[in-house]
Amino acid sequence: MSTPLRHGWTTGACATAATTAAYTALLTGAFPDPVEIALPKGQRPAFALARERLADGEATAAVVKDAGDDPDVTHGALISATVRPGLPGSGVTFLAGPGVGTVTKPGLPLDVGEPAVNPVPRRMMREHVAEVAARCGGTGDVVVEISVEGGEELARRTWNPRLGILGGLSILGTTGIVVPYSCSAWIDSIRRGVDVARAAGRTHVAGCTGSTSERVAAELYGLPEDAxxxxxxxxxAVLKYLRRHPVPRLTVAGGIGKLSKLADGHLDLHSGRSQVNPDLLAGLVLGAGGDPALAERVRVANTALHALRLCQEAGLPLGDMVAERALRTAREVLRGAPVEADVVVIDRSGVIVGRAGVQGESRAGVQGETGQSRHRSAE
Known part of the structure; x- marks a missing residue:
């Protein structure tokens, strides 16, 4: 029997715990350790303090983030809160300390110039400040500065720079709990990416499966980074969010393997949750008038890329056929939303091997533009 995966705590929960401990110390002179907080769904976890400092009219407490068994980039990060008195009647004011980003582009749930502390963590911290103030005789008028040790470097491995969050990480979380492999943070980043593109007035965005397809889409259409x-x-996640928040044009770009899954109707392209369907590929060959012997070789091919090579040798455009079927899936999910979609299929070297939904453009010409250069290996 397998052991259940261990849940962890969001950066927002850790920042709330650190803020609660620091404000308690500011009012009483003693840090609660461990410090207990209430999460939005009623759980009451306790956090051990990794650092504490009380001096010069301010208090600092820090918590090490535990993401449980989730492969979270912020696992093990030291999240600190420094609390000092604010102006009378000011309530809780948030500042971005070292390692916490600042919002520089519209389209996010925070105003430009604000520290990247998301709305739910802000609400959690305000509620806990109010609770500590009521219990310990404070006013609740405080400045809370959140910091993440090494956060600026960690942020380079997230979507933050592309979303216009500069200087560090975001303080995130809606429930306070990190569910292992839930992928909710990635999907939320996709949604915020669409929001930022719309706010910037972009009329064409590209959903890409990896760095190579991203480069191809950018070069092919001259798309800026925030598109x-x-x-x-x-x-x-891309198609469903664009269905509700449309952008006039969407390009779906990716490798032959992942997009053959989309062509088969799968919306989650992870190898653990969907597989390439060799019968679909063989059926495409037969539907295009291909030799039955070729269709059988495609059906038993090792990979979708292997099947593509077999069809290329026979002069059959399997990439185009996969693109057309993937486009059909995309349109079905968009459900008539005002989004013109097209699909670009590439091989591992970044050469375009299939397209659908493109009007007035020569595939041969596009292949020449794309070339063979590589950035990273991911499609």
Whole structure:
């Protein structure tokens, strides 16, 4: 029997715990350790303090983030809160300390110039400040400065720079709990990417499965960075969000393997949750008038890329056929939303091997533009 995966705590929960401990110390002179907080759904976890300092009219407490068994980039990060008195009647004011980003682009749930502390963590911290103030005789008028040790470097491994959050990480979380492998943070980043693109007035975005397809889409259409959506395996997340928040044009770009899954109707393209369907590929060959012997070779091919090579040798455009079927899936999910979609299929070297939904453009010409250069290996 497998051991259940261990849940962890969001950066917002950790910042709330640190803020609660620091404000308690500011009012009483003693840090509660561990410090207990209430999460939005009623859980009451306790956090051990990694650092504490009380001096010069301010208090600082820090918590090490535990993401449980989730492969979270912020696992093990030291999240600190420094609390000092604010102006009378000011309530809780948030500042971005070292390692916490600042919002520089519209389209996010925070105003430009604000520290990247999301609305739910802000509400949690305000509620806990009010509770501590009522219990310990404070006014609740405080300045809360959140910091993340090494956060600026960690942020380079997230969507933050593309979303216009500069200087560090975001303080995130809606429930306070990190569910292992829930992928909710990635999907939320996709949604925020669409929001930022719309706020910037972009009329064409590209959902890409990896760095190579992202480069191809950017070069092919001259798209700026904030029009590129790193959708990874979550094609469904892009399509469903654009259905509700449309952008006039969407390009779906990716490798032959992942997009053959989309062609088969899968919206989650992860290898653990969907597989390439060799019968679909063989059926496409037969439907295009291909030799039955070729269709059988495609059906038993090792990979979708292997099947593509077999069809290329026979002069059959399997890439175009996969693109057309993937486009059909995309349109079904968009459900008539005002989004013109097209699909670009590439091989591992970044050469375009299939397209659908493109009007007035020569595939041969586009292949010449794309070339063979590589950035990273991910499609």
């Amino acid at each position: 590129l959506l790193d959708m990874g395996d979550f094609a469904g």
